[in-house]
Amino acid sequence: MKIVILEADSLGEDIKLDHFFKIGEVAIYGNTTPEEAPERIAEADAVIVNKLPMNESTLKDAQFVKYIGLTATGTNNIDFAYTNGRGITVTNVAGYSTGAVAQHTFAMVFYLLEHLRYYDDYVKSGAYTKCETFCHMDRKFNELEGKTWGIIGLGAIGTRVANLASAFGCEVIYYSASGKKRSEVYRQVDLDTLLAESDIVSCHAPLNEKTYHLMDYDRFCQMKPTALFINVGRGPIVDEKGLAKALKKEKIAAAGLDVLEAEPMDKDNPLRKLDDSDRLLITPHIAWAAVEARNRLLEEAYKNLKAFQKGEERNVCRG
Numbered sequence: 340m341k342i343v344i345l346e347a348d349s350l351g352e353d354i355k356l357d358h359f360f361k362i363g364e365v366a367i368y369g370n371t372t373p374e375e376a377p378e379r380i381a382e383a384d385a386v387i388v389n390k391l392p393m394n395e396s397t398l399k400d401a402q403f404v405k406y407i408g409l410t411a412t413g414t415n416n417i418d419f420a421y422t423n424g425r426g427i428t429v430t431n432v433a434g435y436s437t438g439a440v441a442q443h444t445f446a447m448v449f450y451l452l453e454h455l456r457y458y459d460d461y462v463k464s465g466a467y468t469k470c471e472t473f474c475h476m477d478r479k480f481n482e483l484e485g486k487t488w489g490i491i492g493l494g495a496i497g498t499r500v501a502n503l504a505s506a507f508g509c510e511v512i513y514y515s516a517s518g519k520k521r522s523e524v525y526r527q528v529d530l531d532t533l534l535a536e537s538d539i540v541s542c543h544a545p546l547n548e549k550t551y552h553l554m555d556y557d558r559f560c561q562m563k564p565t566a567l568f569i570n571v572g573r574g575p576i577v578d579e580k581g582l583a584k585a586l587k588k589e590k591i592a593a594a595g596l597d598v599l600e601a602e603p604m605d606k607d608n609p610l611r612k613l614d615d616s617d618r619l620l621i622t623p624h625i626a627w628a629a630v631e632a633r634n635r636l637l638e639e640a641y642k643n644l645k646a647f648q649k650g651e652e653r654n655v656c657r658g
Contacts, residue, residue: 340364340648341403343383345371345391350410354633358641359387362648373397380404385644394418398425406430406647409656410640413573415546419658430643430654434495435635436627440571441499443626444541447569447595450620454478457617478617484508489537491530491553492544492572493521500541501525512536516549534561539569546573556581560590567593571626574598583609586618595620 340363344356348369359365363384371379376397380386385406391397393407393416407422409431422429450456457478461467467475488504490497490513498521501511511525514533521527530553534540540562544550554568555578562568568591570577579600585591599608602624613619627633639654646653 340384341382342366342385342387342644343380344368344387345376345379346389346410349389350637351628351633353630354637356637358637359644362641362644377401385647387640387644388416390416392416392418393422393429395421398422398427406644408640408644408647410636412436413546414656414658417656417658419656423657428647429656430640430647431656432636432639432643432654435639436629436632437495437499439629439632440496440543440626441503442629443597443622444500444543444569444571445503447571447597447620447622448483448539448541448567451567451593451595451618452483453480454617456620482508483539486510486538487512487536489513489528489533489540490525491533491540491542491576492516492550493525494543494545496571497541497543498522500543504539509539516544516547516553530558531561534558535563537566538563539567541569542572542576544572544576546575550576552576552578552581554578554582556584556590559585562591564589565592567591567595569595571597574600574602580609583613586613586615593618593620595622597622597626598624 342359342363342365344367347356347367356367368379371391373392376391377400380401382403383401384403386404387408387410389410398404405427407427407429412431412433414431417429461475484507486509488509488511490501490511493513493515504511512528512533513525514528514530515521553576559581582594586594610619643653
């Protein structure tokens with residue numbers, strides 16, 4: 340089997356790809372553009388890919404390809420009408436990053452809630468050495484206990500966040516864009532209610548026609564002016580122009596984003612104009628990327644391909 344790994348750099352330099360050499364002949368590329376893909380996979384039997392589009396344009400000359408293994412959960416980059424028509428098996432990985440993303444969610448909340456950037460800068464600037472009292476508390480913050488935490492998307496990650504929020508003494512409510520009941524433990528509400536009642540809103544939903552630009556300026560205006568918004572789901576769930584406007588007009592207290600509409604970040608992204616980092620935190624799509632999570636991901640991707648080689652179905656996606 341000829342295996343081509345097209346986006347190895349997306350897994351990190353510290354992650355070893357040795358497992359795949361047990362299955363067949365392996366070609367590894369750090370990064371690949373859509374224009375480079377056809378030549379690189381022309382002789383491939385199996386393609387390992389992350390975000391690169393897999394469609395007629397990239398696959399038309401790859402006549403031997405029978406398997407595409409995603410090193411991601413999302414399948415938005417797959418043209419299933421084309422891959423299904425060609426009889427190409429597509430697999431993804433799921434569940435590997437639940438703990439990591441939940442952890443990052445709370446890291447963002449605490450950073451924003453307790454104004455950690457401001458207080459860190461205050462000390463490092465030398466201002467604390469001139470302070471007249473032992474404690475400087477110009478930026479006020481609150482406890483999590485007793486607050487309402489609203490979750491958009493109560494899947495595996497959303498449920499883990501709900502459990503942790505409950506442990507901190509929060510009342511948890513959730514909204515499901517699909518309308519499906521996800522829990523007997525937490526109260527399901529409509530989106531209007533969730534936004535109006537929540538002190539913290541965290542988004543863990545998938546991207547689809549129901550969630551695209553779900554959070555626009557008008558939605559942010561429905562939130563409490565003291566509320567925090569966190570998005571670790573998918574970037575296009577948030578209308579970034581609307582969020583920038585909401586932050587400028589102080590319709591919400593702060594926002595933390597690990598995902599953006601365009602990744603890497605577009606140089607014209609309206610959020611770049613907001614230089615008040617005490618109210619806006621953006622990380623470069625790293626919530627999933629704890630070392631342990633990336634190793635689990637690679638192990639799952641290997642097991643998926645091994646199962647395919649044996650004629651077994653494992654984590655197969657059909658669109």
